[in-house]
Amino acid sequence: MSDRRREVTLRFLAEPGDVNFGGKVHGGAVMKWIDLAAYACSAGWSGKYCITAYAGGIRFVKPIHVGNLVEVTAKVIYTGRSSMHIAIDVQASDPKELKNQLTTHCIVIMVAVDETGQPTDVPEWVPQTDEDKVLRQSAIRLMNMRKEIGEEMEAHVKYIK
Known part of the structure; x- marks a missing residue:
């Protein structure tokens, strides 16, 4: 699987159009x-x-300021038949100092689809390092917790008209 890319990092500057009423980068921009x-x-x-x-467990740890150099790193930590669990870390720094600080962390689940929009198989990711094995086990535990939360939320959906 040497042609598969497990990790990617996007880098850019936070722009004035990304700001919220408090003068920091808007959470919605970070989620995008x-x-x-x-x-x-x-x-x-x-x-x-x-x-x-699915996107969940989003933790906004520190604010991002306009003009910060932002790095969004995404890494596969678990694969199902058609799904991929992606761990996301967002870091930011003053571009003059380049001292990255974690600003946001979350897990996103992506599903591969075919031309008709139906889920389709993805290559299996197999953990190689001890860290990878810990991340995979964490993804499995989170998957089980999400199932329980989903079942509990069904009770709320029944009563919303």
Whole structure:
């Protein structure tokens, strides 16, 4: 699988159009960057068009300032039949100092689809290092927790009309 790309990093400057009312980069802009990186990573791994199925556990750790150099790193940490779990880290720094600080972290699940929009198989990712094995186990635990949360949320959906 040497032609598969497991990790990708997008780099750019945070622009004035990304700012919120508080003068920092808007969380919605960060979420867009996360989705772009997740797509680039999943398409690079699968060689197929991919769609976002889930984005969760988003932690905004520190603000991003206009003019910061932003790095959004996406890495495959688990694969299912058609899905890929992508760990995302967003880091930012003053471009004059280049001292990256973690600003945001989350997990995104992408699904590869065929020309008709139906899920299609993706290559299996097999962990090679101890760190990879820990990340894979974490993805599996999170998958089980999401299932429980989904079942619990069904009770709420029944009563919303």
